[in-house]
Amino acid sequence: MEEEKRASAEFLMDEVSPRPSTSSLPQFEKTATPTPPSTKEQIVTCAWIALNTVATICLIFLSKKVFSDAQLKACQLMVVMWHFAATGLVLYISTRAPFRVFKAVRLSPWQMAPVCAFFAGYVILGNLSLTYNSIGFYQLAKVMTTPCVVLLNFVLFRKTITRYMLAAIVAICIGVALTIRASAQTQLFGVIIAVMAFTSTALYQIWIGKKIEDFEVSGPQLLLNQAPLSVILLVPFVPFFDKMPDVHAIPTDIILALCASGIMASLLNLSQFLIIGRTSALTFNVVGHLKTILILSFGWYSDGTILSDKEIAGIVLALGGGWVYSHLSMNRKK
Structure with missing residues (x-):
């Protein structure tokens, strides 16, 4: 035990080489012989879940304020x-x-470049979706990521699902369709961006799962390599797509919101991988659906939106279908 402590006292950057992939599903670091968590471990896990929930909600509302x-x-x-x-x-x-x-760990920048491109694409499109859509519609459209992952897995890898899982997917699609109607009539461009956003997110999730297994690393280890590289990859495109702002003309509260959004984004990315590592993907999915309900509620409340019976039915179908699919998916893997 003392030798392990001394060995961990030094920070090492290991070179990691990829190996041939046999599956597109991510493998997270877990102990070989799991033991029941202690009270302290349960408290720490609950703290990470609380942090993830708060960071997610804060990031969405802060980003909405920034892009206003x-x-x-x-x-x-x-x-x-x-x-x-x-x-x-x-x-x-x-x-x-x-x-x-x-x-x-240190990964090859050349082999990380494609996943960095997917990473940048899904974040940029997600921000655009949040910019041109209401918070409620933005969050509900993200639920469509699950059906998109299923479709892409079938097209790319010929992976199939059970009829019950397919029924849950259909429920999600119908639910989102019921809530998308009003937005499609007034914000067609926003709907198009939302579709592009959840499609790119699905592609990123599939690709990131494959790379996690290829390199035999955890999510945070991969993210530590791709985040700074993504910044470098985006630098050449800034003059063509962005306009240099006059910082002095930006209100102080907007600047503070921008700074806070970066902190929330980092805490969100770190906590979501740690929750999966400490518990299970099922727990993270359940937490994700609870966050969706909270964000939808806060979003529509802040926008002063009054939902119709059709929209309420759509929300129930979309969230219920997502919850059922998560349970069926995890049971299938056991």
């Missing part, structure tokens, strides 16, 4: 770069003493 400013709305890439930089910094700090949440 006309200048920052035209600086999508620079805002994303700030979020990536903050994420990389927080992840790096978490590998150092006294935290040592996980061990850092």
Whole structure:
């Protein structure tokens, strides 16, 4: 035990080489012989879940406030770069003493480039969706990521699901369709961006799962490599897509919201992987659906939206279908 402590007292950057992939599903670091968690471990896990929930809700509302400013709305890439930089910094700090949440590894930048491109694409499109859609519609559209993953897995890898899982997927699609009607009539561009956002998210999730297994690393280890590299990859595109803002003309509360959004983005990225590592993907899915309900409620409340009976039915179908699919999916893997 003393030797292990001395060995972990030094920070090492290991070179990791990929190996041939046999599955597209991510493998997270777990102990070989799991033991019942102690009271202290349960408290720590609950703290990470609470942090993840708070970070998710805060990030959405902070980003909505940031993009309400006309200048920052035209600086999508620079805002994303700030979020990536903050994420990389927080992840790096978490590998150092006294935290040592996980061990850092060094991956090949050339082999990381494609996954960084997917990473940047899904974040940028997600921000655009949040910019041109209400918080409620933005969050509900994200539920469509699950059906999109299923479809892409079938097209790319010929993976099939059970009829009950298919029924849950159909329920999700019908539910979102019932709530999308009013938005489609007034914000067609926002709907198109939302579709592109959840499609790119699905592609990223599939690709990231494959790379986690290829490199035999955990999610945070991969994210620590891809976050700073994503910033570098976006730099050449900034002059073509962004307009340099006049910082002095941006209100102070917007600047503070921008700074806080970077911190929330980093805490969100770190906590979501730690929740899966400490519990299970099923627990994370349940937490995710609870967050969706909270965000939808806060979003519609802040927008002063009064939901119709059809929209309420759509929300129940979409969230219920997502919850059922999560349970069926995890039971199938056991």
